[in-house]
Amino acid sequence: ILVLVVGFSSSKEIWNSLERNFASQSRARIMQHKLELQTMKKGSLTMREYLNKMKTCFDLLAAVGERVSESDQVLHLLSGLGQEYNSIMVAVTSRLEPWTMINLQSLLLSYESRLDFLTTN
Numbered sequence: 001i002l003v004l005v006v007g008f009s010s011s012k013e014i015w016n017s018l019e020r021n022f023a024s025q026s027r028a029r030i031m032q033h034k035l036e037l038q039t040m041k042k043g044s045l046t047m048r049e050y051l052n053k054m055k056t057c058f059d060l061l062a063a064v065g066e067r068v069s070e071s072d073q074v075l076h077l078l079s080g081l082g083q084e085y086n087s088i089m090v091a092v093t094s095r096l097e098p099w100t101m102i103n104l105q106s107l108l109l110s111y112e113s114r115l116d117f118l119t120t121n
Helices: 011-039 047-063 070-079 083-094 101-120
Strands: none
Touching: 011 047, 011 070, 047 070, 047 101, 070 083, 070 101, 083 101
């Protein structure tokens, strides 16, 4: 931090320098988390791992003042699923009432259990 404030003669100049530096870092982190959210895929992760990874991203954004609405969380979650979840996507998107994250998470975990059962039997 000393490097950022050397040469300034007033507390206002020091504050402005620190604010500019940390604000730009904060904006960069926000953009990084938003990009991660938009490009995140379930891939080979278990559903629990995928849900935890998404939640971490939502929480990090909320911590820096960029809260993601529940309806957007649902959309981000669905957009990262593979083709094996198409029937879930149809059910979720055709429902008139909005889905909550808790209901969607329960549905996805149950569906994954069912898929695992069918592939092992």
